[in-house]
Amino acid sequence: MEETHYDKLWSHGIPSDILGLISSRLVAAEYFVFHAVCKRWRYAPLTPPSLPPRLMTCSPTPRLMTLRGETGIVEFFDPLYNVVTIQNMDIPKLMGARIRSSKANWLLMSSGSRGMFFFNPISNDIIELPDLLEEHENSCSAWTFSCPPDSSSSDCFVVGFETGIYVPDVYIIKVGDTEWTHHYFFNTGDFATSDCNNPLFFKNNTIYLLGDKGNLGTLCIKGNSATQRPNWKFYGRHFPSSKQTSIRKAYTVEDVDNGGMLVVFLSREEWDVEVWRYKLKGKMLEREQLTSLDNNKTLFVSSGGSYLRTCVAQGLGNKIYFPMFHDNNKGKGVFYCLANRKYYSFDYSAIKAYSSSNIFNLVQPRSCIWIEQEDD
Template sequence: MEDDKLWSHGIPLDILGLISSRLVAAEYFIFHAVCKHWRYTPLTPPPPPQSCPLTPRLMTLRAEAGIVEFFDPVYNVVTTQKTDIPKLRGARIRSSKANWLLMSSGNRGMFFFNSISNDIIELPNLLEEQGNSCSAWTFSCPPDSSSSNCFVVGFETGVYVPDVYIIKVGDTEWTHHYFFYAGNFATSDCNNPLFFKNNTIYLLGDKGNLGILCIKGNSAAQRPNWKSYGRHFPSSKQTSIRKAYTAEDVDNEGMLVVFLSREEGDVEVWRYKLKGKVLEREQLTSLDNNKTLFVSSGGSYLRTCVAQGLGNKIYFPMFHDNNKGVFYCLANRKYYSFDYSAIKAYSSSNVFNLIQPRSCIWIEQGDD
């Protein structure tokens, strides 16, 4: 009884607040599990990080209001920056790599924007006869890279096989490549094509198979090659998929695919790995080496866990209740949030009450 009184009433609230202000990620749950008194003590949110974060951040562009928001998943905090850059008004985020975003503007405009320095690198306008008919874009490396050529590629989805736009940064004109033949690969809702070594791009097909585009001769003008791999998923599985995200799986030299179901937002993770001419697909129940996935349209990352409780989790571009970030736990198959200001932690088995910003993407600090 004496010990219980000590835990319940012996520590002043201001001291508990000081302790809680230094907690991040799963330490939040451990704090609440100490005793009943601590369980119902509101936490003091940790201060925003002063240095560059170790994990990717979700960037939300609210261009019409002149605001850029950055969500830090470890501290579960959104910081806001004013950005009076006319070029961003009406622009759309297409893809990300390190600090650089590939943006589109209007029907033909394309440019790069650095989310840290606010630098802009212009690209030539898209061809007038096609305009911007591409729903998926990617680029090979930062556009200011001194060690590699930066290729930018757009995909016209919804046709057999996707036509592509290609330009190498420094060229004065885009090249549009048509593919008139039908095949067993098509995609209408791909969102994050993945650039691999040797200028090969992985693209997830509508039916769960894999398409690979190979850029030839280190040239945008030379016609690239399409190849497809893998059998189709059963039709019942195809129709159950609401959204798919892809991320590079560096350690296994392949890609991870996160499928979000149409019903309640159930999540499946699959590993795609090409061995010779055979595509191997494996459904995963956990992420290797306690890693964390950050997925969004145009930019996704698989990273080593940097804070207790973030391993084997998937962060989606979703929020609940006033900008509180949400992750999916593969072990418990539920959505959670490290909500430091709430007495009871958020958890849900579905996505019904979650909100996704219109223009957002995961970015991370990176070097050339």
């Protein structure tokens, strides 16, 4: 009886306004802990967490940027606070543009059939690139670039891949050049890639590209020049045919600590998620499937821009944030828990958190990408 009386005093002794003040300081999985304290707290309405000043320039995690090309409106989703903020950039060049790749706080954009430019959504700076060659237009479905285009420490290369059933042809330009170079590769070989993954730029101007059969292609830019013909190399055995056909989507991200890359595979039928580590050792490709992320890290994946980061808040470790939302894209981002094999969302406005074993009811914006502010 004394214990029951004590619990009642604990749960009812705190005024509702104080509970709201407490909940407004919670982020990520902290609100699950809040609900678990007692029955009254479990059904208490949560106050959404207070946003820090200048959220758009100080978020400790990558943010998912969505460009509404028909209006030019830009939306930023912050996974830590599970909130979307909307900015009307009023920049005519963004109308009808498409996000292709990201690095730090710079985006590579395409416009129309030939236009290419860089855009910084933090400063609103734009760096123009020459139009693509008229005879080819923009037939590239995968793009990457080596470093921020305003960097003075190294040259910035931009590379586009014409993916398909053959070894990809490539477009290359070094920022400052006046014309793109188009390199043909006639070797059908044993490597092909679709537009379901994003190329990764590594040191020494080497690019990693995942093949549709699970193998790896590397493209090396020679002589610090866009005009000199680059060199393809291919590594690894093919996945079994049954696994190849089961892959619906693949996201790649640099694994800095292990000197390779991680690949997140999303299956076609069950929407299962697999994480694989790819690492080159000499001429050999080592692949292993992971059951968890090292050191309680978090993955943020999207086509054209993905990040592997150390967990910054309780409940974000060993999770994969996809560019997806539930509840009609109302700022309720979705992550996948590798431990529980389910999709979840931290929904501060609901008593019961969203969870699902598949992505059938989720929404993915057409032009979205994770971005991360680079330290000054």
